[in-house]
Amino acid sequence: MPTLRKAIRNRVYVDLHYADEQGAVSHRTIRPLQIDDWGRVWTCAACCDLRRDFRVFRIYRVQKAVATKRKFQPEAGKTLYDDLEKVARELKAGQAP
Numbered sequence: 001m002p003t004l005r006k007a008i009r010n011r012v013y014v015d016l017h018y019a020d021e022q023g024a025v026s027h028r029t030i031r032p033l034q035i036d037d038w039g040r041v042w043t044c045a046a047c048c049d050l051r052r053d054f055r056v057f058r059i060y061r062v063q064k065a066v067a068t069k070r071k072f073q074p075e076a077g078k079t080l081y082d083d084l085e086k087v088a089r090e091l092k093a094g095q096a097p
Contacts, residue, residue: 001035001059004044007067008032011074014046017063025063030055031072033080047078054083 007014016028030046042059076082 001042003065003067004032004035004059007065008034010067011072013049013068013070013072015064015066015068016057017065018057019061019063026050028055028057029068030057031078033083035059045080045083047083054086 004014011031014030014032016030017025018028019025029049030044031049032044032046034045036043036045044057044059044062046055046057047053048055072078
């Protein structure tokens with residue numbers, strides 16, 4: 001988690017090795033945006049380059065996280081605000097986020 005926190009603060013991309021529910025590991029490059037505590041689960045909201053969309057990664061499933069030296073700037077459609085707006089639209093439309 002310290003790597004993700006520092007990457008959020010410094011606005012740098014993170015190379016992530018992430019295990020899904022079945023344990024299959026994928027490699028992602030993300031723009032980490034926020035870390036949240038949901039009581040028993042910590043998550044990282046991010047803009048995922050592979051999926052070209054927002055994703056929420058469960059911290060306990062992160063196999064490896066390496067901050068890169070590549071910085072990112074806030075970009076329309078890829079900010080935390082944009083992610084929250086998307087979720088709000090989906091909820092308003094009656095869709096699960």
